[in-house]
Amino acid sequence: QKEVEQDPGPLSVPEGAIVSLNCTYSNSAFQYFMWYRQYSRKGPELLMYTYSSGNKEDGRFTAQVDKSSKYISLFIRDSQPSDSATYLCAMRRNRDDKIIFGKGTRLHILP
Amino acid sequence: DAEITQSPRHKITETGRQVTLACHQTWNHNNMFWYRQDLGHGLRLIHYSYGVQDTNKGEVSDGYSVSRSNTEDLPLTLESAASSQTSVYFCASSEVGGGNIQYFGAGTRLSVL
Numbered sequence: 001q002k003e004v005e006q007d008p009g010p011l012s013v014p015e016g017a018i019v020s021l022n023c024t025y026s027n028s029a030f031q032y033f034m035w036y037r038q039y040s041r042k043g044p045e046l047l048m049y050t051y052s053s054g055n056k057e058d059g060r061f062t063a064q065v066d067k068s069s070k071y072i073s074l075f076i077r078d079s080q081p082s083d084s085a086t087y088l089c090a091m092r093r094n095r096d097d098k099i100i101f102g103k104g105t106r107l108h109i110l111p
Numbered sequence: 112d113a114e115i116t117q118s119p120r121h122k123i124t125e126t127g128r129q130v131t132l133a134c135h136q137t138w139n140h141n142n143m144f145w146y147r148q149d150l151g152h153g154l155r156l157i158h159y160s161y162g163v164q165d166t167n168k169g170e171v172s173d174g175y176s177v178s179r180s181n182t183e184d185l186p187l188t189l190e191s192a193a194s195s196q197t198s199v200y201f202c203a204s205s206e207v208g209g210g211n212i213q214y215f216g217a218g219t220r221l222s223v224l
Contacts, residue, residue: 008151032211043201043215044154088154095208098169103153 003027006089006102014110019076023089023102026070030100033065034090035074038104044088047074079109113138117202117216124223130189132219134202142205143185144213145169145177147198154201160185161207192223 006023013019021035031052036044050056053067062075072091076083089102115136124130136143145157156169158177166177174196176188189196199220203213 006153034211041218043203043217044213045215046212049211092210095210097210098156098159099210099213101154103151 004089004091004100004102007105008103010106010108012108012110013079015079015081017079017109019074019079019083019107019109021074021076021087021089021105021107023072024070025072025091027091027093027100028067028070029093030091031094032092033063033072034092034099035061035063036088036090036101038086038088040085047087081109081111083107084109115202115204115214115216117200117219120217120219122219122221124192124221126192126194126223128192130192130221132187132189132200132202132221134185134187134216135183136202136204136214137183138204138206138214139182140204140214141182141207142210143179144203144205145175145185145187146201146203147171147196148201148218149198157187157200158185189221194223197221197223 004025034049035047037047038044053065056063060077064073086104086106088104090099092099118133141162144159146154155171160166160179199218201218202216205213
């Protein structure tokens with residue numbers, strides 16, 4: 001079983017819809033959870049991160065962590081064509097540990 | 112503005128040749144990383160460094176080497192390029208203790224023929 005599982009998509013949704021992106025993981029020691037966004041032919045950039053369980057909101061984006069289920073989610077409200085990108089979940093055990101990335105989900109927002 | 116740059120952006124080489132990919136950051140970060148990104152595999156860590164003269168192997172280090180002689184640069188060398196090393200390579204850097212935020216370069220697309 002891979003440490004981090006993420007559906008590669010592609011996921012196509014109409015503009016304005018709520019998007020839900022998810023990852024599951026197997027290592028209960030993970031404490032830091034991140035979402036990176038990668039536009040085509042660009043490097044990934046950090047979108048947001050959370051520590052341990054709970055929710056974090058930043059504008060139209062909300063990250064959720066459910067450690068009991070080993071499941072993390074990223075919600076995008078009022079999706080825009082500019083949100084079309086690959087979204088990579090990522091996690092690590094502690095501040096000095098390496099980051100483990102999911103394979104990424106390709107998202108297309110249709111105008 | 113601080114940045115991280117990779118060169119070249121595109122490279123075509125032949126099997127068996129030695130290839131060096133450059134990575135230069137002006138963030139003054141101690142931590143630097145090299146990843147490769149392949150369809151179906153996502154980002155995989157090749158090598159990383161936590162400071163000058165420090166280098167460590169990652170998940171897929173066979174056939175690759177790095178050296179860190181200053182804070183700004185971490186070149187990645189493919190000792191004898193193989194077709195299996197055709198990939199997109201990303202360099203990243205982060206602050207000590209702030210590793211959730213890794214700043215990535217734009218990538219080098221390498222083709223080994």
